[in-house]
Amino acid sequence: MRNAVSITGIGSICAAGNTLDLSMVSMYAGIRNCSPPVLIKSSLDTEYPVFEVKNLSDKLPGSRTVKLAWKALHEALEQAGLSEKELNGKNVGVCIGTTVGCTLNNEAFYRDFKAGIKPDIKPIHDFLSNNPALNISKALDLKGPVSCPVNACASGTDAIGIAASWIRDGICDIAIAGGTDELSRITYLGFISLLISSGTPCRPFDKNRNGLNLGEGAGILILENNKRKRKSLGEICGYGTCSDAYHPTKPHPEGKGLLKALSMAFAQAGISPDKTAFINAHGTSTPDNDRAEGNVIKSFFPSEVPVFSSKSYTGHTLGAAGAIEAVFSLRSLLDGRLPATAGFTDYDEACGIIPTTENIEIDSGYAVSNSLAFGGGNSCLIFRKEG
Amino acid sequence: MVLSVLGMGAVSALGGSIDEFRAGLEGHGKPFIEVAEFPVYRADSSGLQNKRSQRALRRIDSFTRMALLASFDAIKDSGIALKDMGRTGIIFGSAFGPLNTTFAFQDSLIDDGDKCASPLHFAASVHNSPAAQVSIQMGIDGPVQTLSAFNHTVSGVLELARSWIENGIVDTVIAGAGDEYCPLRGYATARMLNGIAPSGIQPLDFDKCSYLPGEGFAVFILANGEKPSKYGVLKKTSVRVGIDESNSILKDGKNIKALFLAANGNNGEGETYAKINAGNIPVRAHSHLYGAFPCATALSIAAALLSEENSVLCAEYSGDGELNLYETGEK
């Protein structure tokens, strides 16, 4: 008998709010904090709006990406009733996804190196100590497995799926799972160069959507088997991941891999798609993503299942996205309430999706969260709330 | 569960195939060491041109070329056609990812300005680019994952492969790990060593700093331990084991015939390797043949699977005086 995977604590930080409570308040109120970047300067003629986190404490350790993870972790641990100290020396796993946090993209350092200035190599040492999963595992002196999925924009979802398999397989009793990413000039300019960044706040599934807005943040979940007998908030019931084997940046037009990933997740959960309370879509607001994902949702789920894109409040937080969306999904199940998707006004037949246009009540059932990634990765998680 | 190793591929300074890697281990063939600012072990992926057309490779960068070549090599080595491998997944690991493309993207900003940021380089700079390209080029539409956690990368890859196979998610995993060289790594190494280049890595001289950077990629074709295997099996992976515990594993492991260390001339890590008590069994290390890089542990495990001693313990420094242990065994 494999262990059930309980979630005993959740935390998040993003432009919608520096805590999960604050994020839910602003989402239910329809407030979007999307504006030109403060921390990123460029020589482009136009500024592209982003979802930036404000007032992140300097006292947290590590790079901005690592700080974001710590902030969300503190919130999740508190809810789980765990102190950092009591985790010391224990078989506790850490699985945190990222994209920026694994990349040696200190531009100032590289500029100096390139210019032959022979810069001090402190940025290399910093890089080596800022892998988010290792940083947390080391600081808390944990003895469990440690891993950092870097599956582009699906990393956060995959981290939770992998950590859940650790609990299910009995590899560790507790796992810290999630994703984290800071806004960076590299990703900012990269997404603009791909012509998939929008100059206005994003409009997931809208007919006139014209791209994504980048964001930053972190989402952390505390996963456990039942050993500690802590009150569970909910359960991870299914996880699926599958590649399109199609193109480096474009999703498969019929969402081949996403369909397989959903089938895998539902098979693991042992339920049928009609038990879905809502879908937290990847919903980036790029023309290609929303069309491919919309077609899959239409064919896989009953038409009445509500679709929400939290990226309309957080921007696309890359490696953090799947984790923040997992945290929001469980919280919506617990609140019995799902926010309106901001920015949607005009129905697009090519997507065939009308996302939530007002806050709606959710009675029961399972939440599904999708992530699609560069490289053709597709990953899905299924949650239910306790009771 | 144990995993059968059906085939292996290795791209390293010893050449672009597992056969050249084996020959190098046996003392036939020398590693290719390029001397630029600092000596560096360079891998040779040119063999890929015989396997794929120039058109198919046009957007494939140096890092992904190593991964692709090692994957083709591993499948060929297994003697099993991909279509006969059943449901197949890919799990790759890298500490640094596609470094040269990461910096090529920054070059586009620095040389030509923010408006000329290169989308091609940006798209290929993601760490999952090699796994994605192997999936695209080979048509593997199963689960595909990439992990990156410095000295915990290889253990993560093998552990996830076990989980996928044990839980019936796939039948076969193309599991691999590697890192590539870039001039910035050479510069950083030179700075760390105060510009004095060691004459060559002496991995078993634990007190001495003889570190030289390298690059390479190893791939394992893994399946359920029931399957007939070419190289025996990968048994348990024990992560973050203290010295006392590893010594007792070695002492109790009556069948363990040799100890292979991922030691690479870094005397900081050497302190821990020096405390291992291997008793009477031989202790080997091979980084003097392929250089130092975090995922070189994958090459070390490949060497263990190739060795005549059928039951080998591999130890990798995992940080803070601890080790990750990998055990190979006879089928």
Place this chain on the structure above:
Amino acid sequence: MSLENDLKSVIISGLKLEDVSPDEINEDTPLFGEGLGLDSLDAVELVVLIKKNFNVEIKEMEEAKEAFRSIKTLAAYIRLHQGK
């Protein structure tokens, strides 16, 4: 050297099409799909190559679609917008 020939060599080197020689590209050869076989990722790189080499900025892909049909249409687009 004509703009058309410049364009061909920029495309061949910038999009790593070294298996194609400039003579093989007819001025009416479709750049995308059948023809030269470029895809959407090449299209966005082409936008940058044109900015970098000909100082013509393309801000919306919709606007570029017509221009990206062939060497001939692309050269015409560049002539029209250069120096603006």
